[in-house]
Amino acid sequence: MSSTTAALDLATIQQLERDHQPPLYAKREIALVRGEGSYLFDSDGNRYLDAMSNYGVAVLGHADPEFAAALTDQLQTLTTGHQSFYSDVRAVLLRAIAGIAPEGMTRFFLSNSGAEAIEAALKFARAATGRPKIVAAKRGYHGRTLGALAATADPKYRTPFEPLGIPVTHVAFGDIDALTGAVDEQTAAVILEPIQGEGGIYPASDEYLQAVRALTTERGALLIVDEVQSGFRTGAPFAVSRSGVIPDLLCTAKGLANGFPIGLTIATEAVAGDLAPGTHGTTFGGNPLACRAALATLTILRQRDLYTRVTRLGDEIVARIEALQSPKVRQVRGRGFMIGIELKGRVTPTLRALQQQGVLALPAGPVTLRLLPPMIWEDEQIDELIDALGTVLSERNSD
């Protein structure tokens, strides 16, 4: 903890945030001040099991010594640098991304967030096709900047800001006939999450993704896969790879740099090989510190074999939640460390009860409890989670 924050108690922290932030977030009472591995600590020293990794970001958990050492070294070497200059650490990161990108996807645009990764994809799709329209999925979430918002489905986010600049049609997720009816000669791209995150943790079937690929190719539209949330945590760098589908554009962010802000838009040569200089860009994107953070994250994920681990442990978590046989649970869905527990009632009381049990998890829509744990979890953390879920989902505990 730094000397500038050491003196603040919870009431002071809350008052300052209430006074000076626009009231855009429903706050969760506690102030998080420190993290260590799979645990977070609040301003009163209480410890929480982190089952959310800041909405899927902290894949290596908190204060990882190897990650911290890499960033410290880069801070003492070079922090900032524009993409109009070459950079050694950026070049090495691009080589590492080439090692995980789907086959034939060779152009990588670096930015600073998930929404920025989506904005770039939407612009590149329009530039490559000369077409204006986008087709997206109901329940889909792609961010809240104006372009990404146009693709996001929920009226709660969209309505106050309409009209949105991009014509977007939203069709039922998983319904290839609906998509076939919506994609026409004016469609620049179809954008989809391979596993819908915010919408409630709904994995697309491999057959659906394959059919979407065939349809878009046939109609001259591009396929944008949004892996901002599903990236890195489902047993492979990208969830779409299981289906064998190679998109035209793939967006990721969150877990890529383990908490350092970053966005990445991966594109084929055909889409991004000839973009005119200056048609897109960002001051911060691709800076040496962000590149070093991403490089350290990708290296550690591979060296510690964390992709394999989350496949095994994710299956175990799902099986153990199902074995609780809770009368409150309708369905458990997900892959790797991206898991949704659909409840029969609203999720908020259960999240609150879990927090009281010392576990921080997330909602995904009104009735689904979402788990996005750090990928470093071991059996001990799973035991803690299941104990807490057993308590809050038991019949006795009636909200």
Ligand SMILES: Cc1ncc(COP(=O)(O)O)c(C=O)c1O
């Ligand atoms: C699938 C998906 N796309 C895009 C975004 C937007 O990312 P960001 O919040 O970094 O702008 C999110 C964020 O939750 C997301 O889950």
